[in-house]
Amino acid sequence: xxxxxxxxxxxxxxxxxxxxxxxxxxxxxxxxxxxxxxxxxxxxxxxxxxxxxxxxxxxxxxxxxxxxxxxxxxxxxxxxxxxxxxxxxxxxxxxxxxxxxxxxxxxxxxxxxxxxxxxxxxxxxxxxxxxxxxxxxxxxxxxxxxxxxxxxxxxxxxxxxxxxxxxxxxxxxxxxxxxxxxxxxxxxxxxxxxxxxxxxxxxxxxxxxxxxxxxxxxxxxxxxxxxxxxxxxxxxxxxxxxxxxxxxxxxxxxxxxxxxxxxxxxxxxxxxxxxxxxxxxxxxxxxxxxxxxxxxxxxxxx
Amino acid sequence: xxxxxxxxxxxxxxxxxxxxxxxxxxxxxxxxxxxxxxxxxxxxxxxxxxxxxxxxxxxxxxxxxxxxxxxxxxxxxxxxxxxxxxxxxxxxxxxxxxxxxxxxxxxxxxxxxxxxxxxxxxxxxxxxxxxxxxxxxxxxxxxxxxxxxxxxxxxxxxxxxxxxxxxxxxxxxxxxxxxxxxxxxxxxxxxxxxxxxxxxxxxxxxxxxxxxxxxxxxxxxxxxxxxxxxxxxxxxxxxxxxxxxxxxxxxxxxx
Amino acid sequence: xxxxxxxxxxxxxxxxxxxxxxxxxxxxxxxxxxxxxxxxxxxxxxxxxxxxxxxxxxxxxxxxxxxxxxxxxxxxxxxxxxxxxxxxxxxxxxxxxxxxxxxxxxxxxxxxxxxxxxxxxxxxxxxxxxxxxxxxxxxxxxxxxxxxxxxxxxxxxxxxxxxxxxxxxxxxxxxxxxxxxxxxxxxxxxxxxxxxxxxxxxxxxxxxxxxxxxxxxxxxxxxxxxxxxxxxxxxxxxxxxxxxxxxxxxxxxxxxxxxxxxxxxxxxxxxxxxxxxxxxxxxxxxxxxxxxxxxxxxxxxxxxxxxxxxxxxxxxxxxxxxxxxxxxxxxxxxxxxxxxxxxxxxxxxxxxxxxxxxxxxxxxxxxxxxxxxxxxxxxxxxxxxxxx
Numbered sequence: 014x015x016x017x018x019x020x021x022x023x024x025x026x027x028x029x030x031x032x033x034x035x036x037x038x039x040x041x042x043x044x045x046x047x048x049x050x051x052x053x054x055x056x057x058x059x060x061x062x063x064x065x066x067x068x069x070x071x072x073x074x075x076x077x078x079x080x081x082x083x084x085x086x087x088x089x090x091x092x093x094x095x096x097x098x099x100x101x102x103x104x105x106x107x108x109x110x111x112x113x114x115x116x117x118x119x120x121x122x123x124x125x126x127x128x129x130x131x132x133x134x135x136x137x138x139x140x141x142x143x144x145x146x147x148x149x150x151x152x153x154x155x156x157x158x159x160x161x162x163x164x165x166x167x168x169x170x171x172x173x174x175x176x177x178x179x180x181x182x183x184x185x186x187x188x189x190x191x192x193x194x195x196x197x198x199x200x201x202x203x204x205x206x207x208x209x210x211x212x213x214x215x216x217x218x219x220x221x222x223x224x225x226x227x228x229x230x231x232x233x234x235x236x237x238x239x240x241x242x243x244x245x246x247x248x249x250x251x252x253x254x255x256x257x258x259x260x261x262x263x264x265x266x267x268x269x270x271x272x273x274x275x276x277x278x279x280x281x282x283x284x285x286x287x288x289x290x291x292x293x294x295x296x297x298x299x300x301x302x303x304x305x306x307x308x309x310x311x312x313x314x315x
Numbered sequence: 316x317x318x319x320x321x322x323x324x325x326x327x328x329x330x331x332x333x334x335x336x337x338x339x340x341x342x343x344x345x346x347x348x349x350x351x352x353x354x355x356x357x358x359x360x361x362x363x364x365x366x367x368x369x370x371x372x373x374x375x376x377x378x379x380x381x382x383x384x385x386x387x388x389x390x391x392x393x394x395x396x397x398x399x400x401x402x403x404x405x406x407x408x409x410x411x412x413x414x415x416x417x418x419x420x421x422x423x424x425x426x427x428x429x430x431x432x433x434x435x436x437x438x439x440x441x442x443x444x445x446x447x448x449x450x451x452x453x454x455x456x457x458x459x460x461x462x463x464x465x466x467x468x469x470x471x472x473x474x475x476x477x478x479x480x481x482x483x484x485x486x487x488x489x490x491x492x493x494x495x496x497x498x499x500x501x502x503x504x505x506x507x508x509x510x511x512x513x514x515x516x517x518x519x520x521x522x523x524x525x526x527x528x529x530x531x532x533x534x535x536x537x538x539x540x541x542x543x544x545x546x547x548x549x550x551x552x553x554x555x556x557x558x559x560x561x562x563x564x565x566x567x568x569x570x
Numbered sequence: 571x572x573x574x575x576x577x578x579x580x581x582x583x584x585x586x587x588x589x590x591x592x593x594x595x596x597x598x599x600x601x602x603x604x605x606x607x608x609x610x611x612x613x614x615x616x617x618x619x620x621x622x623x624x625x626x627x628x629x630x631x632x633x634x635x636x637x638x639x640x641x642x643x644x645x646x647x648x649x650x651x652x653x654x655x656x657x658x659x660x661x662x663x664x665x666x667x668x669x670x671x672x673x674x675x676x677x678x679x680x681x682x683x684x685x686x687x688x689x690x691x692x693x694x695x696x697x698x699x700x701x702x703x704x705x706x707x708x709x710x711x712x713x714x715x716x717x718x719x720x721x722x723x724x725x726x727x728x729x730x731x732x733x734x735x736x737x738x739x740x741x742x743x744x745x746x747x748x749x750x751x752x753x754x755x756x757x758x759x760x761x762x763x764x765x766x767x768x769x770x771x772x773x774x775x776x777x778x779x780x781x782x783x784x785x786x787x788x789x790x791x792x793x794x795x796x797x798x799x800x801x802x803x804x805x806x807x808x809x810x811x812x813x814x815x816x817x818x819x820x821x822x823x824x825x826x827x828x829x830x831x832x833x834x835x836x837x838x839x840x841x842x843x844x845x846x847x848x849x850x851x852x853x854x855x856x857x858x859x860x861x862x863x864x865x866x867x868x869x870x871x872x873x874x875x876x877x878x879x880x881x882x883x884x885x886x887x888x889x890x891x892x893x894x895x896x897x898x899x900x901x902x903x904x905x906x907x908x909x910x911x912x913x914x915x916x917x918x919x920x921x922x923x924x925x926x927x928x929x930x931x932x933x934x935x936x937x938x939x940x941x942x943x944x945x946x947x948x949x950x951x952x953x954x955x956x957x958x
Contacts, residue, residue: 029640030468031625037474038393041385045449046401048382052420052442053408059419068418130554138546139503141521145528145542243410251412255505255521259528273414280418281510290418297415304410462656465623470670470717471644484660 057297064291069284076287084291092267093275093292096181097299100249100271103185107245108238110189111196116226118197119204136194140252144259147187151260180261180268187256192248196241203237204230239307246303250296272296360516361523361544368519369548371433371508372501375440376494379448382441383493387452388482392464393474402453409446413439413506421510436511440504444497455489456482495556499549520545572634572724572757573599574620579629581615581781589615591781592629597725600755602748604772606762607804612781613761614729620759621650621727634724649718650727654734655710657702657717664689664698667716688719691750708739715747719754726751726758732767744771765805769793777801799854799950802943808859808888810943811917815855817845826855829893831873836939843944843953854950856943859888862919864927865934872934877927878916887921891933
C-alpha cells in the first residue's frame, strides 16, 4: 500500500481537472486557430480593404467604394459570372450520375470492388492531367471526332474548344467526369451506412423498388447529398481553374472564363491586384450564398 | 457498369497510347516508340519536379496532421469556452475558395519573402487543408468514448499524455483518410504551385506540365508521358489507402 | 487509513439542478459500500466526485483523512472500474493492466510481477497477450478489474460493472468481485441500480434518490427496517405492498381500516411506532408479499380479497389481490370527501407453485403480525421510533 501523503501546494489548489482540461483544449487548438486566422481570415479582411484601392501588388492607392461600381460595369465580370452560373447547371449531373452508379455498385454485382477502384481513379489524377486529356478528346483531330466518324456521321466535325458556344459545354462535361469519382465514393459510403432492416421492412410492407428508393434511401442520403453538393460547387468555383488553364486559357474570347480564372487573369496577367481582390470577394460571397441556399434547399439538422 | 468503367479508364488509355509514340509518329497518326519518354526529361526537369512535388506534399501533410489532430481532439473532447463557435468558424473556412483570398494571400507571402523555397506554398496548402483536417478529426474523435479518456486520467495521465498515448494510436484510420485526400489535393494542385513558387527549379510537376502544354512547340506524346508520371503517385497512394478511405468518410458523416 | 468520508457533499449543475444534495456518508477501511438507486439518483455523480472526475460544488470529501476536493484523480490513489470497461484498444491485456504503473515510472520487473499477480487472482494469465477486441464481455470485465487491482489503491470505485453482462455471468461475477474485495481488503464504493447486487454484495448499502441519501445500513437492516416508503418499495422483489389505511389508536389497541375491512393491530406497535392519533388518521401500511399468508378459511384476523391476476414463476405463484368492501366487490379507498385515492389497494402475495387459484376467486389472507410496517401518509417516512 502506498503511503498516504497528499500534498496540495497552494499554487496548485485551483488547478482543478476541469481547468486543466480547458487549458489543454486551448493549447491543442491554438495552432490550427492561428493558422486559419492568419492565412484565411486575415486575407479576407485585407481583400475588403484592397478591393477599394488601386493596387499593383506593391503600392496601394486608396480610391474608395467607387472601385466597386466601376468593376460592376465591366462586361467581362458579367461574362464570368454568367459562365459560373451556366456551369452550375452541370451540378445536377455531377450528383445524379454518381448517385445512380453508387446505387448500382451497392447491389454488389460481381467484381464491384474493382469497379469502385476504377471509378475513383480519375479523381486521383490531377485536374491538370485530366484537362490535358480532355483537350485531346475535344480537339479537332481528337477522339471525339473519331468517335463521331466511327458512328457514321463522317461529315460532321466538331471543334468544341474552338467555338465560343460549345467550349463551355466541353468544360462542363469534363468537370462532371472528374466529379463522378469523388461523389460516387461518397454516395457509396452513404449507402453502406443505411440500415438494411429498413429496406426489408418496406419490402415486406409491399413497397416497390422505386418507392423504397424514394422514401427510404433518398432521405437517408440527404446528408451525403448535401456534402456532395457543397463539395461539387466549391470545386466548381475553385478547382476548375486548372481545367480552364490547361484546356482553353479562358477562351475562346472569354467564353470559358469563370470567376476563379478571371481573378487570376486580372491579377497576374493584367497586374490589377485591386480589382482582382474585389473579384475575389465576389467569389467569396457567391460561395457563401450557395452554402446558405444549400442549407435551405436540401435541409440540415445542424 | 462496364461501359462506365471503360469510360473511366479512357484517360489512362489516352495517356499510355499517346505517350508511346514520337512526335512525328503522332502527327502521322500511328506508330510506336519510347522516344517521347526519353525526350521528356530534356524538355522539362521531370525528376526534379517530382521531387519538388514530393517535398511540398510531405511537408504540408505533416503540418496538416500535426495541427489538425490535437485540434480535433480539443474540439471533440476538451470542452473549453467558445469551442463550439471556434469550431464552426474553422469548418466554414473549408468553404473559402483559394481564389477569393488569392491576392492578399499572394502579397502577404511574397512580402514575407517566403516565395523562394517551399515554405510559402507549404504554408498556404497547410492553411487550406487544416479546416478539413480539423473537421475530420473532430468528428472521428467524437466517436471515442469519454470513459476511455477518463480511465487514462485516473491511471495518472495528463491531457497531453492522453493525446499522445491513447488518442494517437487509435486515430490511425482518420490519419490515413486525411493523408490520402490531402495528398491527392496537394499533389494535383496547380494554382498554388504556379504562384507561390518563384524558383523554376522548385516547381512541382503540375506546374511543369501546365507550362509545357502552354508552350508553342509542344509535343503531345511527351505531354502524355509527363501526365502519366504525374498521375502515378496519387494513384498509388489512393490504391494503397483505399480501405481506410471508406472508413474515414463514414466517420466524417454520421456524427 | 483508507477510509472515505463525504461531508455534506453537493453537486450542482447549471443554476439549480442538484445532482447530489448534501450527501454525508462514511466508508470504513476495507468496507464494501454499495450506492444503489434508480437512474438519475446521483449515485454515479457521487462516485465520479470521489474519483475526481467531477468538481464538488460544496461540502468536503476526505480520503484517508485528507481533504481531496481539489486533488487531481491521479493523486488520489483510487482506481476505477468503468461500466463499459474503457480498456485501451491498442494495448494487450498485460499492457492495459500495467499501464498505470508504467505512467508512474515503476520498474519493468515490478510491473511484470504485479501484473502477473493480479492476472492470477482473476484467472487471466492465459490472456495476457491478447487485445481487448479478442476477448469476451466477461473477460474484458475481469481485465478492467485487473487494471484496478494492480495499482494497490486506497479505494476501488466501481460504476455498474456488471450491467453489460448476461444474467448468468452476472451471478458468477458478483461472487468473484465480492471474493476479491474480501481478499484484498480495500475500501470499495460500488454503484448499481440492481438491488439484488446491493443486497448480496454490500457490507452496507446506501440508497439514494433524487440526489439525496435515503438510508444507509446493512442489507438486512434495510430490508427489515426501511426508513421510508421509497426504500421499502425499492429493496426486495417483488416490492413491499404499500396500502393506504386509516388507523384509530386512541385506546392503546390500534385498529386499522383497509378499504372497508378492519384489522386489529398488536398493541406493541403503538409503542414502537409513532402512530397518528385522532379519528380517521391516515397512514401507509406496509407488508411484504412473503408475509401475506393465504388461508383456507376466513377467521377473525383475516382480510377478504379477490384474485385479480396471477403470475406463475415456476418456484412460486404470485397473486395480485384486491380488497373487498362490504358488498363483496372490489373497491378503492375513499377519503373523507368521497374522492378516490390513487394509492391502489391491490396487494401481492406469494403462494406455493401448486396452489389451486384462479382469477376471480375469493381468498382470505392473513398478515404476519410481527412484520407490519407503518409510514407517514404525507412524508413517507417510517413511523418507527428510533431508539437513540
